[in-house]
Amino acid sequence: xxxxxxxxxxxxxxxxxxxxxxxxxxxxxxxxxxxxxxxxxxxxxxxxxxxxxxxxxxxxxxxxxxxxxxxxxxxxxxxxxxxxxxxxxxxxxxxxxxxxxxxxxxxxxxxxxxxxxxxxxxxxxxxxxxxxxxxxxxxxxxxxxxxxxxxxxxxxxxxxxxxxxxxxxxxxxxxxxxxxxxxxxxxxxxxxxxxxxxxxxxxxxxxxxxxxxxxxxxxxxxxxxxxxxxxxxxxxxxxxxxxxxxxxxxxxxxxxxxxxxxxxxxxxxxxxxxxxxxxxxxxxxxxxxxxxxxxx
Ligand code: GUN
Numbered sequence: 575x576x577x578x579x580x581x582x583x584x585x586x587x588x589x590x591x592x593x594x595x596x597x598x599x600x601x602x603x604x605x606x607x608x609x610x611x612x613x614x615x616x617x618x619x620x621x622x623x624x625x626x627x628x629x630x631x632x633x634x635x636x637x638x639x640x641x642x643x644x645x646x647x648x649x650x651x652x653x654x655x656x657x658x659x660x661x662x663x664x665x666x667x668x669x670x671x672x673x674x675x676x677x678x679x680x681x682x683x684x685x686x687x688x689x690x691x692x693x694x695x696x697x698x699x700x701x702x703x704x705x706x707x708x709x710x711x712x713x714x715x716x717x718x719x720x721x722x723x724x725x726x727x728x729x730x731x732x733x734x735x736x737x738x739x740x741x742x743x744x745x746x747x748x749x750x751x752x753x754x755x756x757x758x759x760x761x762x763x764x765x766x767x768x769x770x771x772x773x774x775x776x777x778x779x780x781x782x783x784x785x786x787x788x789x790x791x792x793x794x795x796x797x798x799x800x801x802x803x804x805x806x807x808x809x810x811x812x813x814x815x816x817x818x819x820x821x822x823x824x825x826x827x828x829x830x831x832x833x834x835x836x837x838x839x840x841x842x843x844x845x846x847x848x849x850x851x852x853x854x855x856x857x858x859x860x861x862x863x864x865x866x867x868x869x870x
Contacts (some may be wrong), residue, residue: 794831
């Protein structure tokens with residue numbers, strides 16, 4: 575079998591078009607322009623790229639973008655003061671503090687200082703609690719993007735599927751598992767201490783790999799016809815492209831896996847583009863909720 579390649583880039587473009595249409599409605603009918611504030615501390619090159627892309631795509635969707643950058647030496651008090659200011663700014667409907675933060679700053683303290691209704695990352699304890707108890711909060715962007723692609727692939731119905739999530743991070747693994755559980759999947763969360771990972775993966779109709787280990791998931795770990803969502807973005811040396819060159823690979827051995835899987839997301843061009851699209855979608859959702867508006 576040769577797997578269907580799930581085109582995250584095309585899907586993200588569709589989501590962004592819908593967001594832009596919603597933004598136009600909010601402007602024309604309610605005089606609201608959704609605003610997203612992104613906070614970057616330090617000079618981590620990957621974070622700088624992410625923040626630049628977020629800024630560009632926020633503007634392209636017709637929204638306001640506010641980027642706040644700080645040096646790596648910034649202290650927690652300064653950051654908390656900015657979060658407080660953004661919480662109270664009516665032009666800001668969504669706040670995202672780019673992670674990781676430097677060691678002198680307690681990430682949880684900053685995340686939990688964000689007003690939950692403006693927490694477009696969905697990382698605040700109130701939002702993770704709402705996700706776990708079936709309430710209406712903000713849902714983390716990467717798992718939300720994975721879920722939208724899975725629901726699209728399965729025509730909206732994931733009920734009864736065996737889903738295996740590899741990785742237990744607060745950003746992806748844990749919220750992903752909650753989302754799949756809410757869709758009535760039978761969910762297994764695996765991690766670095768899982769006794770027999772290949773055996774767990776072999777039982778899965780749906781595999782979501784989010785461990786950050788290049789090409790760890792092998793083709794012969796998969797059940798015939800499994801649907802594979804690869805969240806990993808790993809830069810590995812590619813001497814075949816020339817000296818000092820790199821290429822991006824996922825957490826799944828794509829060439830092998832696509833012989834056994836029925837569908838798989840590529841890296842790049844799979845989950846990655848969906849994350850920012852979902853961030854924009856969350857910002858519109860946040861703006862609507864703050865104004866008490868329901869868009870049809
Ligand atoms: N760093 C890596 N992924 C993310 C994310 O989804 N949100 C934030 N805020 N930081 C990140």
